[in-house]
Amino acid sequence: MLNIVLLEAHKIFTKWRTYIGFLTIGIIVPLIVVGLKLSGINPTQNAMFNFQEEFITTGNLFNGWFISHLIMHSLFVHIPFLITLVAGDSLAGEATSGTYRILLTRPVSRIKVLTIKYITTIFYTSTLVVFLAALSIGLGHLFFGDGDLIIFRGEILLLPVDEVWWRFLLAYLGALVAMWTVASLAFFFSSFVENAIGPIIGTMAVLIIFLIIGELPIEFFKTIKPYLFTTYSSVWTKAFEEPVNFNEIFKSISYLCIYCGGFFLVTLYLFRRKDILS
Amino acid sequence: MSEIILQTHNLAKRYKKRFAVSDLNIEVYRGDVFGFLGPNGAGKSTTIRMMLSLIHPTNGSITIFSKRLDKHRGEALKRIGGLVEKPDFYGHLSAFDNLKFIGSLYGGVNKKRIEEVLETVKLSDRINDKVKTYSHGMKQRLGIAQALLANPELIILDEPTSGLDPQGMREVRELIKNLSKEQNITIFLSSHLLTEVEQVANRMAIINNGKLVVQGYVQELLNSSDQYVQIQVEPIEAAEQIIKSFAFIKKYERHNNSLLIYTSIDRIPEINAEFVKHNLQVSSIIPRRSLEDYFIEMTERAYPAFQNAKTKGVGNA
Ligand SMILES: Nc1ncnc2c1ncn2[C@@H]1O[C@H](COP(=O)(O)OP(=O)(O)OP(=O)(O)O)[C@@H](O)[C@H]1O
Numbered sequence A: 001m002l003n004i005v006l007l008e009a010h011k012i013f014t015k016w017r018t019y020i021g022f023l024t025i026g027i028i029v030p031l032i033v034v035g036l037k038l039s040g041i042n043p044t045q046n047a048m049f050n051f052q053e054e055f056i057t058t059g060n061l062f063n064g065w066f067i068s069h070l071i072m073h074s075l076f077v078h079i080p081f082l083i084t085l086v087a088g089d090s091l092a093g094e095a096t097s098g099t100y101r102i103l104l105t106r107p108v109s110r111i112k113v114l115t116i117k118y119i120t121t122i123f124y125t126s127t128l129v130v131f132l133a134a135l136s137i138g139l140g141h142l143f144f145g146d147g148d149l150i151i152f153r154g155e156i157l158l159l160p161v162d163e164v165w166w167r168f169l170l171a172y173l174g175a176l177v178a179m180w181t182v183a184s185l186a187f188f189f190s191s192f193v194e195n196a197i198g199p200i201i202g203t204m205a206v207l208i209i210f211l212i213i214g215e216l217p218i219e220f221f222k223t224i225k226p227y228l229f230t231t232y233s234s235v236w237t238k239a240f241e242e243p244v245n246f247n248e249i250f251k252s253i254s255y256l257c258i259y260c261g262g263f264f265l266v267t268l269y270l271f272r273r274k275d276i277l278s
Numbered sequence B: 001m002s003e004i005i006l007q008t009h010n011l012a013k014r015y016k017k018r019f020a021v022s023d024l025n026i027e028v029y030r031g032d033v034f035g036f037l038g039p040n041g042a043g044k045s046t047t048i049r050m051m052l053s054l055i056h057p058t059n060g061s062i063t064i065f066s067k068r069l070d071k072h073r074g075e076a077l078k079r080i081g082g083l084v085e086k087p088d089f090y091g092h093l094s095a096f097d098n099l100k101f102i103g104s105l106y107g108g109v110n111k112k113r114i115e116e117v118l119e120t121v122k123l124s125d126r127i128n129d130k131v132k133t134y135s136h137g138m139k140q141r142l143g144i145a146q147a148l149l150a151n152p153e154l155i156i157l158d159e160p161t162s163g164l165d166p167q168g169m170r171e172v173r174e175l176i177k178n179l180s181k182e183q184n185i186t187i188f189l190s191s192h193l194l195t196e197v198e199q200v201a202n203r204m205a206i207i208n209n210g211k212l213v214v215q216g217y218v219q220e221l222l223n224s225s226d227q228y229v230q231i232q233v234e235p236i237e238a239a240e241q242i243i244k245s246f247a248f249i250k251k252y253e254r255h256n257n258s259l260l261i262y263t264s265i266d267r268i269p270e271i272n273a274e275f276v277k278h279n280l281q282v283s284s285i286i287p288r289r290s291l292e293d294y295f296i297e298m299t300e301r302a303y304p305a306f307q308n309a310k311t312k313g314v315g316n317a
């Protein structure tokens, strides 16, 4: 089984499509970091001018952590698209290339094939999120150094430097599971069609619709909001609250995991008996 | 009688409202090269898709190695190699990597075996090239290589010579014969060419419109079907008189400006000599078999549009 997973991963990671996500992040993140450095503008300057005088803070407040948080905030809505590019292709791509016919005529059950594909999809998703984390935190620190994390959300919050690292770890864990859910949905759509475009657009459409439903102050929408997985995708922001509500975070992550499992099981159930006509 | 290793029982497949295959009963014995013959759209690929578990029968069942395929899928497919429809592979991977991946689905095959099967189909020199750089003929051969990869007892090939040039076709047919003879592999192959089946297969089934037309030993089927000789000769009335004088000719027909004489081929010299003796002009002698005619007719019926066009063309001329 491990052997097949590795070869499946080899299959994905030798495809050009797989690198679009890495390339995009690999261009945007340095662009943001270097752009901020060169422009010399300090977005926190005005707000913090007095703040920094009145409190004792460690290092510069316009530091690597601040940049990483900024990047996470602004890129988080775009990453799903990069994930669907590969997750949506996971099964549909086999149909497009006609390779279902060589994949599913072997003494390996469809359940096993799907499990292997799912594992590799999740693996890809994870590498992309870890890449984003490593690049933004790494470059942020390289250019702007270490220090306390300042957060503006209604109020100003100052998180001490010795807490920040585990908060980021927790945030990225939440973000990771949220992205797994997106990948699982794209994977689910991918099992129906013979082309990756449908799953990509379908997943993005669902995300947008769910996010809008979640935001609208309509009574009916409020009742269904707890059942939308998007309600829990912003779990990562909770890692930067004070105090951290671990209970809430754990609950959200659990729900997201249930959605992942749910999408996977439904895909498995429907795919088991599907006629392969591609 | 030798062991039946592949059998369909009233096999049927419906797409929406139409049956692509219905009530199909065929038997493949161990050691057979079994030709599955039918015109385009006859249901060959549909049948093979069911045999390789890509689609599920609407009715009926398949037994492979005496066990029902739907109940013992993994066990059966372990002993089968196959390819249905076009030979498609992962184009961005090399032939070697494609086979390594396919091998992993059988629990892994070693490097030596991969090289061996590529050698068998003469692709050794392209082993590390990406498959998307392969020609159709090369992919077709890679298709056979992957079918052989896990040392199967039975291989199922869907029109393995389609799209090949005459030389390529001959090579593939030779290869199939060798695999059967030297490695004792049972081979089930579909084709839309009777001559091809005649050349490689010992048994065959003809399928049309999803239904079995006939099944049996190739030689028996060909021999049992009426043999006749089509002779184009002038003047045809005189020729008819001569034909009547031959006692061994029980039956003949006039067909436009030629005679269809029901007799075995070894009588041709005798008949021809008689025609020449009477100064008749013989312009062609074609030995024919009704099975072949029958199959050609069936194939033509699969293309009514083409037939119409042809008729029209003649009319205009
Ligand atoms: N996906 C599908 N949906 C609906 N009908 C289909 C589908 N695939 C095949 N058919 C129909 O089933 C019948 C049999 O098709 P099949 O591909 O099995 O024929 P074939 O004998 O392999 O023909 P060919 O020699 O052209 O490959 C045809 O009438 C075809 O139109």
Ligand SMILES: [Mg+2]
Residues within 6 Å of the ligand: B044, B045, B046, B085, B158
């Ligand atoms: Mg076909």
